[in-house]
Amino acid sequence: MTRIKYFQELFQRYRRPGDLVFAVVFLLFALFLLSQLGEQTKWVKRTKWFGQPALWPSIAVWGMVIFGAFHLLGSIVSPRIYGRLKEVVFWLRSLEYVLYFLVYVAIVPLCGYLPSTILFALFLTLRAGFRRPQHLTLAALFAVCVALIFRGFLQVKIPAGEIYQYLPEAVRAFALSYL
Amino acid sequence: MDTLFSGLQILAQWDVLMALVIGSIGGVVIGALPGVGPAVAIAILLPATFAFEPIVGLTLLLGIYGSSMYGGAIPAILINTPGTPVNALTTYDGYPMTKRKEGHRALSLAYTASFFGGIFSVICLILLAPLLALVAPHFGSREIFLAAFMGILLVVVAHRGQTFAAGMLTCFGIFLNTVGLEPVKYTKRFTFDQSWLSSGFDLIVVVLGLFALSQAFLLLIEKDHAPGDAHVQGSMLSGVKELLGIKRIATVSSSLGVLMGMIPGVGEFTAQFLSYTYAQKTSKTPDAFGNGSPEGLVASEAANNAVPGAAMIPLLALGIPGEALTAMMLSVFYVHNVIPGPQLFETQLDFVMALYLALILLNLIVLVFLLFSTNLLLKIIQIPTRFLGMMILTLSFIGVYSLRNSITDCAIAAGFGVLGLILKRLNLPIVPIILGMVLGGIMEVKLRAAMAAVKTPIDFISRPIAAIIFVMIIGILVLHIRTLIREQKAKQKPEPVGPDYEHSSQQG
Numbered sequence: 261m262t263r264i265k266y267f268q269e270l271f272q273r274y275r276r277p278g279d280l281v282f283a284v285v286f287l288l289f290a291l292f293l294l295s296q297l298g299e300q301t302k303w304v305k306r307t308k309w310f311g312q313p314a315l316w317p318s319i320a321v322w323g324m325v326i327f328g329a330f331h332l333l334g335s336i337v338s339p340r341i342y343g344r345l346k347e348v349v350f351w352l353r354s355l356e357y358v359l360y361f362l363v364y365v366a367i368v369p370l371c372g373y374l375p376s377t378i379l380f381a382l383f384l385t386l387r388a389g390f391r392r393p394q395h396l397t398l399a400a401l402f403a404v405c406v407a408l409i410f411r412g413f414l415q416v417k418i419p420a421g422e423i424y425q426y427l428p429e430a431v432r433a434f435a436l437s438y439l
Numbered sequence: 440m441d442t443l444f445s446g447l448q449i450l451a452q453w454d455v456l457m458a459l460v461i462g463s464i465g466g467v468v469i470g471a472l473p474g475v476g477p478a479v480a481i482a483i484l485l486p487a488t489f490a491f492e493p494i495v496g497l498t499l500l501l502g503i504y505g506s507s508m509y510g511g512a513i514p515a516i517l518i519n520t521p522g523t524p525v526n527a528l529t530t531y532d533g534y535p536m537t538k539r540k541e542g543h544r545a546l547s548l549a550y551t552a553s554f555f556g557g558i559f560s561v562i563c564l565i566l567l568a569p570l571l572a573l574v575a576p577h578f579g580s581r582e583i584f585l586a587a588f589m590g591i592l593l594v595v596v597a598h599r600g601q602t603f604a605a606g607m608l609t610c611f612g613i614f615l616n617t618v619g620l621e622p623v624k625y626t627k628r629f630t631f632d633q634s635w636l637s638s639g640f641d642l643i644v645v646v647l648g649l650f651a652l653s654q655a656f657l658l659l660i661e662k663d664h665a666p667g668d669a670h671v672q673g674s675m676l677s678g679v680k681e682l683l684g685i686k687r688i689a690t691v692s693s694s695l696g697v698l699m700g701m702i703p704g705v706g707e708f709t710a711q712f713l714s715y716t717y718a719q720k721t722s723k724t725p726d727a728f729g730n731g732s733p734e735g736l737v738a739s740e741a742a743n744n745a746v747p748g749a750a751m752i753p754l755l756a757l758g759i760p761g762e763a764l765t766a767m768m769l770s771v772f773y774v775h776n777v778i779p780g781p782q783l784f785e786t787q788l789d790f791v792m793a794l795y796l797a798l799i800l801l802n803l804i805v806l807v808f809l810l811f812s813t814n815l816l817l818k819i820i821q822i823p824t825r826f827l828g829m830m831i832l833t834l835s836f837i838g839v840y841s842l843r844n845s846i847t848d849c850a851i852a853a854g855f856g857v858l859g860l861i862l863k864r865l866n867l868p869i870v871p872i873i874l875g876m877v878l879g880g881i882m883e884v885k886l887r888a889a890m891a892a893v894k895t896p897i898d899f900i901s902r903p904i905a906a907i908i909f910v911m912i913i914g915i916l917v918l919h920i921r922t923l924i925r926e927q928k929a930k931q932k933p934e935p936v937g938p939d940y941e942h943s944s945q946q947g
Contacts, residue, residue: 276865286607293614293629302626310890313626316883317617320875323610331603347864354656354860358853361652361832365840365849381833388659388825399829406833416487416841 275338278347283332290324297321360384372421374407374439412438443565446792449494450800458495459797462502463804469503470510471816473520474658474824477507478650479831481767483838485643493775494790497768498797504764505557505747505798506805508707512549512740513813514820517542517669522820525707528715528739535731543671545736547678550809552689552737555682556744557802559693560700564748564795572788575756575781577904580889583780585900585908587759587878587885590703592912594874596919597705605871608862612875615640616883623887635847642876644839644848646767648855649862649869651835656860658828665823671813685734688718692738696745701752703761704874707743714742748798755779755791759881763873 301314309315364380371379381403385395410416420436427435449455469480480503488496511522516533529549536545578586591609598605618629619639630636682689692714699710718738719728728735753759758780760766772779784791809816822830839852862869893899900909 278861279865282861282865282867290607296629296631300627300629300631302624304624304626307624308890310886311623313621313624313628316613316879317628320610320614320617320879324607324614327603327606327610331607334603350660350864351857351861353660354857357656357659357832358857361836361853362846362850364836365846368836368840369844377833377836381829384659384829384832385826388829389663390823390826395826399826402830403833406837410487410837410841414487415490416837417844418837418841419844 275335275341276347277341277343278351279338279341280332280335281344281348283328283335287325287328287332290321290328293321294325360387368421369419370422372424372435372439373411373418374404375421375423377403377407407439442568442788442792443796445789446796449789449793450796454491454495455498455793455797458491458499459502459800460804462499463506463801464808466503466506467510467805467808468816468819470507470522470526471513471820472510472822472827473514473522473820474654474827475831476511476523476650476654477503478646478763478767479654480507481764482643482647482651483831483834485646485767485770486838486841488771489774493771493777494793496771497794500764500768500771501747501751501794501797502801504768505744505801508740508743508747509550509553509805509809510816512553513546513816516545516549516736517671517817525711525743526739528711528743529736531729532732532735532739535729536733536736539731541731542669544677544681545731545733546671546813547676548681548733548736549678549740550806551676551678551682552692552740553744554802554806555689556693556696556741557748558799559690559741560697560745560748561795561798561802563694563697564752564798565792567752568784568788568791568795571752571756572784574904575784577902578757578781579902580885581893581899582902582904582908583757583759584882584885584889585905585912586703586753586757587881589908589912589915590753590759590761590874590878591882592915593702593704594871596915597709598868598871601868604867608868609871609875612872612877613879613882614875615645615872616876616879640851640876641842641848642766642770642873643842644852645855645876646763646873647835647838648852649859649872650763651831651838652852652856653859653863653869655828655832655835656856657863658824658831660860661824663823663825665821669817671817676810681733682737685737688714688721688734689737689741691717692741693745696742697749699742700746700749700761703753703759703878706750706762707746710742710746711739714738748795751794751798755794756781756784760874760877763870766873766877769877 297314297318301317303312303314360380360383364376367379368376378400381399382396385399390396390399411418420439424432424435424439465480466477469475469477481500484499484503488499491499507523508525511526512529512533513522515521515526515529517537519530519534521527521530533545533549536542595602595605595609614629616639618636619627620630620637621628627637692710695714695717696707696710699705699707699713715728715735715738718734719725722728722732722734724732724734750761750765753761754765754769756779758769758778760769769779777783835852836849839849842848859869889899900906
């Protein structure tokens with residue numbers, strides 16, 4: 261009994277809700293990589309151990325498995341913290357914003373950087389719960405500044421929107437280069 | 440003296456000076472905004488700097504790095520919310536001082552202590568530069584391998600109470616670096632026959648996901664709140680006189696900051712911990728620590744501001760970044776085909792000097808800016824957190840997309856954004872992943888190069904510097920095991936239970 265208590269004390273650590281879920285998923289991922297180690301890396305003939313392409317992936321994956329197992333052990337022997345499901349739901353809620361972000365990424369080459377950024381900033385501002393006109397104006401102003409500074413002034417590599425082709429000739433060249 | 444002069448010449452270009460001013464002031468604002476931090480800003484701006492000369496890009500990023508902690512002290516002291524994670528210790532003594540209506544005193548002391556730490560570290564670096572130029576050429580492949588290994592070891596053991604998590608995340612970082620087509624034998628590693636995995640994981644994409652996108656997601660999902668209103672009155676220079684009264688603590692803390700900054704994998708938290716402990720142990724009023732002690736405040740601020748300058752040493756002299764922010768700066772070098780390492784100190788000492796001088800100027804600019812704009816900053820930081828989340832997500836797009844105009848990169852960054860969010864929520868460290876990626880790559884290349892000249896295992900540590908680093912590695916391991924045993928013994932003794940102490944594992 262004393263031995264078990266000592267063992268628990270040795271591995272107990274500070275945790276937050278959801279720690280066990282992460283520890284399990286990480287270890288499973290590490291074990292999956294370990295199972296693929298032979299398939300996905302090669303030990304090449306006539307090459308010494310330090311030059312083997314499989315050396316560092318092996319060190320990394322074994323390290324993930326060993327440390328991950330101890331991390332999980334620490335989670336198991338530490339007192340349970342309630343709120344695990346709530347925490348996992350919180351993590352999953354981020355996927356909504358991942359989706360918005362990827363939609364934004366997809367529309368930039370079509371609609372152009374400036375219009376897409378204004379739309380994205382306004383949409384996110386509304387989604388975040390800001391409805392007042394000054395918030396929306398600020399968001400639009402922010403989007404315009406970002407687009408002009410980065411694409412117009414700093415000439416950061418972002419393609420021009422396909423939609424710009426349909427602009428009147430007087431504005432088209434400017435839009436293709438700066439907006 | 441000649442190198443110092445040619446360093447000045449490099450610095451005296453309008454674009455470099457402009458980058459320095461924008462970086463310094465931008466860094467203060469970013470540091471003062473709770474929830475942003477220098478790592479997010481550097482990650483976003485990184486690809487934009489690739490278009491500039493290396494000195495311009497580095498000065499901009501260095502400006503943000505070196506000045507953010509000044510800004511971070513403002514909300515830490517006045518509203519008990521650290522602007523950057525490394526300002527957390529400042530709240531211990533800064534906020535109780537504000538509660539005693541000494542907010543102005545605390546803030547002015549924090550500024551002067553930060554300035555002292557920053558300048559002290561640069562002076563140390565300038566004095567050390569000739570010595571480094573002498574020692575750096577003796578660093579060959581095996582020494583750099585051992586130094587990188589020491590960095591990996593330190594980043595794992597420095598995360599006290601989370602050693603296993605830090606270990607598994609470091610290994611995950613090393614793993615990420617190995618994915619893709621391996622450049623020596625041209626074999627595929629963990630590509631699963633997917634073309635998007637063949638080119639591997641780009642460090643900047645991972646960094647942007649883990650630091651910037653994760654923070655944006657977190658701010659957008661969490662409950663909205665805006666820091667409260669605060670105001671200070673009076674001259675900010677009054678702290679100078681008070682700092683002179685506690686110059687011993689300021690000097691020791693800055694020295695510890697320099698020392699910890701130079702060692703890869705350690706950084707601000709350890710420097711603060713050591714200097715705070717020293718200040719408390721040697722103080723005439725140790726009980727005042729945590730309740731508004733000016734000495735505690737000085738120890739915290741002087742130590743963390745001495746780190747950025749010193750952290751440039753392993754980066755410039757060995758090409759080994761000590762923490763996440765310098766790891767990001769390393770990519771600026773790589774993009775311009777400037778490989779930092781021993782030869783940089785031999786052939787481009789003026790470039791190194793220019794960076795050091797930029798650090799001095801940065802501290803001056805920030806101090807002058809803060810003397811006049813503290814109240815303005817207090818207004819800026821009242822931006823609601825969800826609105827800030829929107830801003831970060833919008834800006835993150837530029838960082839990821841401008842790299843290669845790749846939707847896949849954006850999707851990968853978003854994936855790492857979710858991972859970063861989970862790690863932040865669990866208070867698990869993100870830095871080990873980044874250092875694992877960078878140092879893992881360095882170790883692989885350097886081991887291969889070093890072993891070509893090694894006949895027996897003892898050859899690896901037969902050169903003096905290699906032997907010293909090896910002894911240090913053994914020392915770190917022995918000390919870590921000894922600390923674990925002591926902690927375990929102390930745990931078994933019955934002792935009164937105090938309040939739970941939880942410090943952030945996030946850096947930058």
